Amino acid sequence: MPTPYTIIGTPFSTFTRSITLGLTHKKIPFTQVRCVPHSDTAYDNHPFGFLPTLIIHEIHGKTVNLKLRESAAIARYIDKVVPEPSLHISPGHGKAIIExxxxxxxxxxxxxxxxxxxxxxxxxxxxxxxxxxxxxxxxxxxxxxxxxxxxxxxxxxxxxxxxxxxxxxxxxxxxxxxxxxxxxxxxxxxxxxxxxxxxxxxxxxxxxxxxxxxxxxxxxxxxxxxx
Ligand SMILES: N[C@@H](CCC(=O)N[C@@H](CS)C(=O)NCC(=O)O)C(=O)O
Known part of the structure; x- marks a missing residue:
């Protein structure tokens, strides 16, 4: 069965790894396409050829193959679809006063x-x-x-x-x-x-x-x- 997400980016890319860390921690299956920034594959998936891009293949059972860029936006989406285990904090965690x-x-x-x-x-x-x-x-x-x-x-x-x-x-x-x-x-x-x-x-x-x-x-x- 195909995975619901594809991540575009080499494991060598630190921003890509931040996202694969989150996906793996939340046990979300994904396929990784290994490519370097500014390669043809990177430009095919990102307007500026940066890494990572998350391809969301389906939303509510409908095929969309939506390309989501910017790691913070990707993290927010991941949190929305799979909230647990949470990667958020609450006031009082460490030095945090607000989340x-x-x-x-x-x-x-x-x-x-x-x-x-x-x-x-x-x-x-x-x-x-x-x-x-x-x-x-x-x-x-x-x-x-x-x-x-x-x-x-x-x-x-x-x-x-x-x-x-x-x-x-x-x-x-x-x-x-x-x-x-x-x-x-x-x-x-x-x-x-x-x-x-x-x-x-x-x-x-x-x-x-x-x-x-x-x-x-x-x-x-x-x-x-x-x-
Ligand atoms: N703001 C972007 C930054 C992504 C980023 O800088 N990725 C690096 C790879 S780890 C990249 O593609 N760099 C290409 C370049 O600097 O030209 C994000 O959060 O996703």
């Missing part, structure tokens, strides 16, 4: 975390390592300003997190699923040394989740390369 602070964290992770981790440090480090032309200290020198920026960003993200447990303490949420793919990539490169004991403890907790285990193949953390 919207979970979406605030998600947005900060995407808008500030992604460029600082992936564009600034992970991608240049992986590209330089794969090219094999520079020594480790030359690579470190090249990415030094980006590493300093990332260190500040990680400190600020950590300030928003509960002192222990998930991002919002005892409650697993989309905040964890949006931050985790970024830091799993970071941990896989030498600059993973920036991760604090708090972040490392959190990653250990996350690594126990079935959804994390199921979405690990194809990621940098196991040495994979796209698609």
């Amino acid at each position: 919207e602070q979970m979406w605030e964290f998600v947005s900060l992770a995407g808008a500030h975390g992604f460029p600082a981790v992936e564009k600034g440090v992970v991608k240049p480090r992986v590209a330089a390592t794969d090219a094999g032309q520079l020594t480790d200290s030359e690579i470190r020198e090249q990415i030094k300003p980006a590493v300093a920026h990332l260190k500040r960003l990680l400190g600020k993200m950590e300030e928003l997190m509960a002192d222990e447990g998930y991002v919002f303490g005892s409650k697993l949420s989309w905040a964890d699923f949006f931050l985790f793919p970024l830091l799993a990539d970071l941990k896989a490169i030498p600059e993973g040394e920036l991760l604090s004991p708090r972040m490392l403890n959190w990653m250990e907790e996350m690594n126990k989740l079935e959804a994390v285990k199921a979405t690990t193949p194809g990621t940098l953390s196991v040495g994979a390369r796209p698609p």
Whole structure:
């Protein structure tokens, strides 16, 4: 039987993994089409060739093959069709006073975390390592300003997190699923040394989740390369 959803995007893509983490955690079957950003497949499904796109094949028994883009919109749709297990928080979870602070964290992770981790440090480090032309200290020198920026960003993200447990303490949420793919990539490169004991403890907790285990193949953390 065909799955009700198709996700367009390589498992290597962190935004794609945030969504496959949510789908897997909620036990929603899906098919994944592995492609890189700006490939023909990406453009066939997204106006700007970005990842991910969720194709919703049916709504209320009617074939629609609707293409939904933007990970936060996709997360909202997933929550609507399969509310449990919930990936939302309530006031009192971690440092939250209002529930919207979970979406605030998600947005900060995407808008500030992604460029600082992936564009600034992970991608240049992986590209330089794969090219094999520079020594480790030359690579470190090249990415030094980006590493300093990332260190500040990680400190600020950590300030928003509960002192222990998930991002919002005892409650697993989309905040964890949006931050985790970024830091799993970071941990896989030498600059993973920036991760604090708090972040490392959190990653250990996350690594126990079935959804994390199921979405690990194809990621940098196991040495994979796209698609
Ligand atoms: N706002 C988008 C961002 C998605 C995004 O940046 N995806 C990356 C892959 S992880 C991408 O396609 N990047 C292409 C580019 O930066 O040109 C979302 O939340 O879905």
